[in-house]
Amino acid sequence: MGFELTTMAALWGAVIASGIYHGLNPGMGWPLAVSAALMEQSPKAMPKALGMLALGHLVAMVGILLPFSLMLVLVTWEGEIRIGAGMLVIAMGLYLLINPRHPRSLARVHPAKLGLWSFLAAMAHGAGLMLVPIYLGICAIAADDTGHLAVQSLMGNSIVTAFIVALVHTIAMTLAGGLLALGIYHWLGLRFLSKTWFNLDTVWAVSLVLVGAFGIYSAMTPEMAVDVAAL
Amino acid sequence: MNLRPDPTFHASPRLAMEAPVENFGFTVMLSPDGSQPDGIAVVDLDPKSDKYGQIVHQVIVPNKGDEFHHFGWNACSSSLSPLSGHAFLERRYLIVPGIRSSRIYVIDVKEPLKAKIHKIIEPEEVFEKTGYSRPHTIHCGPEGIYVSTLGGGGPDGTDGPPGIFIMDCETFEIIGQYEMDRGEQDKHYDFWWNLPQDYMVSSEWGLPPQFEGGLVAEDLLSNKYGHKIHFWDLRARKNVQTIDLGENHQMALEIRPAHDPKKSYGFCGVVVDTTNLQGSIFTWWRDDDGKWQAKKTITIDPRPEKAENLPPLLQGFEAVPPLVTDIDLSLDDKYLYVACWGLGEMHQYDVSDPMNPVLAGKVEVGGIARGAAHPNGKPFVYGPQMVEVSRDGKRVYWTNSLYSTWDDQFYPDDEGGQMVMANNDENGFHLDKDFYIDFPKGYRSHQIRLEGGDCSTDSFCYPSA
Numbered sequence: 001m002g003f004e005l006t007t008m009a010a011l012w013g014a015v016i017a018s019g020i021y022h023g024l025n026p027g028m029g030w031p032l033a034v035s036a037a038l039m040e041q042s043p044k045a046m047p048k049a050l051g052m053l054a055l056g057h058l059v060a061m062v063g064i065l066l067p068f069s070l071m072l073v074l075v076t077w078e079g080e081i082r083i084g085a086g087m088l089v090i091a092m093g094l095y096l097l098i099n100p101r102h103p104r105s106l107a108r109v110h111p112a113k114l115g116l117w118s119f120l121a122a123m124a125h126g127a128g129l130m131l132v133p134i135y136l137g138i139c140a141i142a143a144d145d146t147g148h149l150a151v152q153s154l155m156g157n158s159i160v161t162a163f164i165v166a167l168v169h170t171i172a173m174t175l176a177g178g179l180l181a182l183g184i185y186h187w188l189g190l191r192f193l194s195k196t197w198f199n200l201d202t203v204w205a206v207s208l209v210l211v212g213a214f215g216i217y218s219a220m221t222p223e224m225a226v227d228v229a230a231l
Numbered sequence: 232m233n234l235r236p237d238p239t240f241h242a243s244p245r246l247a248m249e250a251p252v253e254n255f256g257f258t259v260m261l262s263p264d265g266s267q268p269d270g271i272a273v274v275d276l277d278p279k280s281d282k283y284g285q286i287v288h289q290v291i292v293p294n295k296g297d298e299f300h301h302f303g304w305n306a307c308s309s310s311l312s313p314l315s316g317h318a319f320l321e322r323r324y325l326i327v328p329g330i331r332s333s334r335i336y337v338i339d340v341k342e343p344l345k346a347k348i349h350k351i352i353e354p355e356e357v358f359e360k361t362g363y364s365r366p367h368t369i370h371c372g373p374e375g376i377y378v379s380t381l382g383g384g385g386p387d388g389t390d391g392p393p394g395i396f397i398m399d400c401e402t403f404e405i406i407g408q409y410e411m412d413r414g415e416q417d418k419h420y421d422f423w424w425n426l427p428q429d430y431m432v433s434s435e436w437g438l439p440p441q442f443e444g445g446l447v448a449e450d451l452l453s454n455k456y457g458h459k460i461h462f463w464d465l466r467a468r469k470n471v472q473t474i475d476l477g478e479n480h481q482m483a484l485e486i487r488p489a490h491d492p493k494k495s496y497g498f499c500g501v502v503v504d505t506t507n508l509q510g511s512i513f514t515w516w517r518d519d520d521g522k523w524q525a526k527k528t529i530t531i532d533p534r535p536e537k538a539e540n541l542p543p544l545l546q547g548f549e550a551v552p553p554l555v556t557d558i559d560l561s562l563d564d565k566y567l568y569v570a571c572w573g574l575g576e577m578h579q580y581d582v583s584d585p586m587n588p589v590l591a592g593k594v595e596v597g598g599i600a601r602g603a604a605h606p607n608g609k610p611f612v613y614g615p616q617m618v619e620v621s622r623d624g625k626r627v628y629w630t631n632s633l634y635s636t637w638d639d640q641f642y643p644d645d646e647g648g649q650m651v652m653a654n655n656d657e658n659g660f661h662l663d664k665d666f667y668i669d670f671p672k673g674y675r676s677h678q679i680r681l682e683g684g685d686c687s688t689d690s691f692c693y694p695s696a
């Protein structure tokens with residue numbers, strides 16, 4: 001029980017940490033909030049832009065997590081689902097390592113349609129997939145905790161969990177990106193915009209591979225995964 | 232790919248102005264008769280260097296008859312938008328098209344003194360993948376590298392309208408036509424845009440038979456050159472409005488939008504008004520209803536001249552038309568430089584109020600039936616033409632050739648190429664006596680690009696304020 005609590009906390013920590021990671025990555029859009037505030041000559045434009053970016057990201061996260069929550073109905077296949085999901089995430093990471101190019105179609109989105117852009121950017125870069133192994137880990141522990149419930153309520157729980165995971169992740173992302181955007185707008189100045197911009201393409205792809213590997217590992221050896229997650 | 236954005240990418244025009252100044256320039260070397268291959272001259276612009284104001288390296292291409300004209304960078308400050316996903320490109324390659332051959336060279340200038348050809352795209356590939364010919368203006372933007380063309384398909388470039396095509400900004404593969412709905416656009420010349428506001432503006436010169444063999448006087452006098460500017464939804468690739476400047480306003484060439492992306496206006500230079508030989512500048516802007524408008528805000532009068540002093544083309548008019556062939560706007564959107572290639576004058580207008588430009592300075596050098604010498608006493612053939620302003624706005628460079636066959640019509644007795652510089656300082660706008668580059672024998676000069684970007688390359692995604 002104590003082990004599981006620690007693991008649970010670590011997994012939720014990972015949900016938040018991945019949110020901060022996505023939020024600080026300029027590729028997920030915070031510079032667009034700075035641009036919006038400067039273009040409209042009003043700091044009020046910033047929360048609106050951040051809100052649109054957050055909404056797009058949230059929809060992308062939910063869109064990826066929900067199918068997995070529905071699959072969890074197949075209780076007896078839980079291990080296989082988690083392994084399959086892990087492999088999928090690893091495959092996405094490897095794909096991005098081999099092909100780091102950003103899809104050109106994203107550049108065709110109108111700059112004012114930040115929500116749509118944020119959704120597409122998150123999908124194209126596998127931002128939602130990064131959450132899947134973490135999410136499945138949370139569901140697995142929750143299921144153990146509550147014992148073997150009826151299939152329906154198990155599914156209900158995992159759907160609710162999917163929404164909460166997506167929401168917590170997106171809030172963390174928006175706070176992290178928003179703070180950076182505010183800092184640049186009010187204090188640091190535009191010069192820091194390019195200074196805070198690091199090429200995370202490789203790190204991002206490797207993160208996917210690592211998260212996927214963690215997902216497979218924890219599905220195969222639940223007890224040992226506790227130690228890893230607790231790190 | 233860099234791990235950080237290229238240090239020459241700047242979020243706003245103001246940051247670009249404050250950045251370190253240019254140490255090198257890149258200038259077209261053009262063999263007007265195609266007897267030698269064209270090239271790019273690397274010019275030392277560091278006043279502390281022993282070789283300041285000299286050509287320190289030449290990239291001479293392996294083909295003849297390309298006719299280099301305009302060129303641009305593979306990447307610029309436009310990359311600093313997350314929307315494009317190009318933040319880690321290097322500003323490293325010059326994309327140099329031949330407007331006569333339709334061949335495109337990609338030149339690696341990472342080490343300016345060792346600049347070399349990186350890739351050559353043969354004309355057949357341009358024709359096949361785009362249906363266009365005679366590539367001209369280069370801009371780096373959201374979808375990659377955008378290239379305007381002056382010709383359509385077929386041997387004389389009149390099979391279908393010219394337009395813009397897109398190249399991949401990493402592999403330099405040609406992707407294809409840009410336009411999804413060109414509306415009434417049937418000629419092309421220049422284009423530029425405002426990225427956050429998502430609009431593009433394009434202009435018109437004429438079709439290839441109207442310029443390749445020289446200016447066609449009958450076409451000019453019957454107002455058959457371009458006189459419209461087109462406004463586009465940039466990312467939707469759609470012509471949303473066309474403004475006819477009036478058919479007497481022949482050859483609407485350079486498009487210079489305000490650099491600050493907050494602003495919704497810009498300028499367009501018109502070579503000649505066939506009713507009075509004036510040169511003019513139009514200010515275009517978006518009104519409160521979202522419609523585009525354009526108004527003539529600068530006119531430059533012709534100078535009367537005896538027929539005997541004029542080239543045959545102009546003798547009937549007994550006047551020297553100003554011939555506004557290039558314009559350039561400083562990064563602070565304050566000064567518009569206007570080349571009067573016929574008069575032999577470079578004008579500096581204060582356009583702080585874009586609807587009411589004020590002539591702030593003027594330099595006389597070269598010119599039809601005048602041929603004013605450079606302050607150092609040496610000749611300046613033809614007139615001031617391609618003009619490029621340093622990012623900090625303190626140095627204005629220009630060369631003197633317009634286009635091979637047109638040079639010969641307007642200045643039949645001149646030959647050669649020079650690049651000069653004017654300072655814009657506490658003494659006003661004046662030519663620098665010590666900066667004068669005479670191009671190697673047999674070469675004329677055309678567009679100039681400055682290391683780290685200049686006033687006609689970079690588009691910014693964040694306002695200055």
